[in-house]
Amino acid sequence: MKPWIAFSLLGLLPVAAEPPMRDATTHEELELRYRKAMQEEAMRKANAPAPQVDPAKKPAPAKPAEPAKPPTLLGQSDIICFNGVATIVPKRAILQSPQNLASRLQYQAGAKLVGWKDFYELNRAWITTVEVSEEQAQGDSPLAEDTQKKVVKSTQLVVATFKGGPISVLPLKTPPPEGNASAKSPQQTPSKP
């Protein structure tokens, strides 16, 4: 960090009246505060009104406390990484990934994470996009036949986009008509290593 930036940090501290200097808080002081807070919490619970019970309503069956299941962004994404730069796209946004590009779907330690737009600009030589509609993304309608053929035969990484942003493409809800059965739909069997 440059020294002048270090100096200016002091100026970024809140300018409200600063409390007087004090000795650092000790374990005993915090323990005292903790005991007081626990007593107040116990009193609050003891004084809380009993929940109103509607005699006309059936009581809901007892259920275990809901486990914490926070989502993870990286767990919901696929990583694309090349030449020290990486980006993430939603899972199922990659419609086609040729075998020879398999190594580019793994994060390389130290790679700099950038947004999709910046990553795509740097890697247009081996990434192509297919613009899809909302209905196609939801699996309500298939991709156009010639688009499907281009995707399946593509030697590049193919990413589905909606208004330029990567979007997941769900499997078709109904199979395509008899006549197109021979075309392998990338929506039904996304080809990934």
Add this chain to the structure above:
Amino acid sequence: MKLFQCLLVASLTCGSGFSQEVISYLNYIRQFQTPSGVVFDASNSVGQSGSMLSPLPIQKNGARFELWTIQSSSVSGVSEYLLSSSYVASYIPTASLTLSSSDTTSPVPRTRVDQPFYVTYTIGGLLSGATDPDASKAVTYQHHVQSYGPGGTGANLDRTQAILYREEKIEKNATYNQTFTITSIPRDGFSSATKIRGEERFTIRSLPDDRDGYHVDSLIIDSKTIQIWPVADGSISGITNGQKVRYSVPQLTLTLNDLYPFSTTYLQAYKGNPVLGTTGAIISGSQLVINDSVPNSRTLVVSNYGADLADDGTWTMELITKTPFGTDRLAYVTFELDRTMKVNGTVTTSE
């Protein structure tokens, strides 16, 4: 000017002995359509602030939005933080959560374990008609806590292990304010209550919804997390209380633990016995400025600071740390300085 010069020297000194960790942040917005499950990345340009129309239309069962920031560190790799989550639908209540503390210096809300923090949430759109869907009549408030463990930073944290500390149903449109004077993170494993570190997450969730043949799980309408960091501690070694210092000042070793992520720490000296609140002369080479995402521990060696102690006499040196919460004294020592050289001799003459 002297303070600026001192900081310049300290920064250069501190920088020379340590490899600098390089940290960057990248923001992401994801839109999750319900119930289809389509996920759209709306991150093409997510700056520090702004607004945009939802790229995908909101269907009647709604959509969930998540704002994430990913921290890339040259040392610890990649860590993700969910800054906000919001579920919107035609009849799902609205909720807005804010967390605040005296530290406004970080995009990720944080505070220190001995400092209070505040939670405000506003619930709106709750209905109460007999024919209104159940999911429109109440929301669930949840408070989760999770320890980082001694020395932990939250990097690669498995947040599925967070403890549900409190859960309540809210059935009234209102703004609710809570003050937490003490953390609810468990003390297990920490040597002292002052060394607790972890995070507390507050969430407003919709109730599960079953309508028109669709089932939508309970979803997050809004969620915010605040990090709790330990109180710093420090010691001065190389000089003892009451020591008589003659001629040259001894080399000092400053041991600094858990300096707050946004702090300035230094050694100061003033004449006389210790008086808390005294402003003294800053000892050359003793300053350390931290502007980081996690607490820092360092060891500083300070020597040749005799010029900062102008006169002989009783001196007190104090280890001070300044944070967004104020100024704390971590340690102090008082000694006698006597640099006067006395020569015993006689003068004789002879003719």
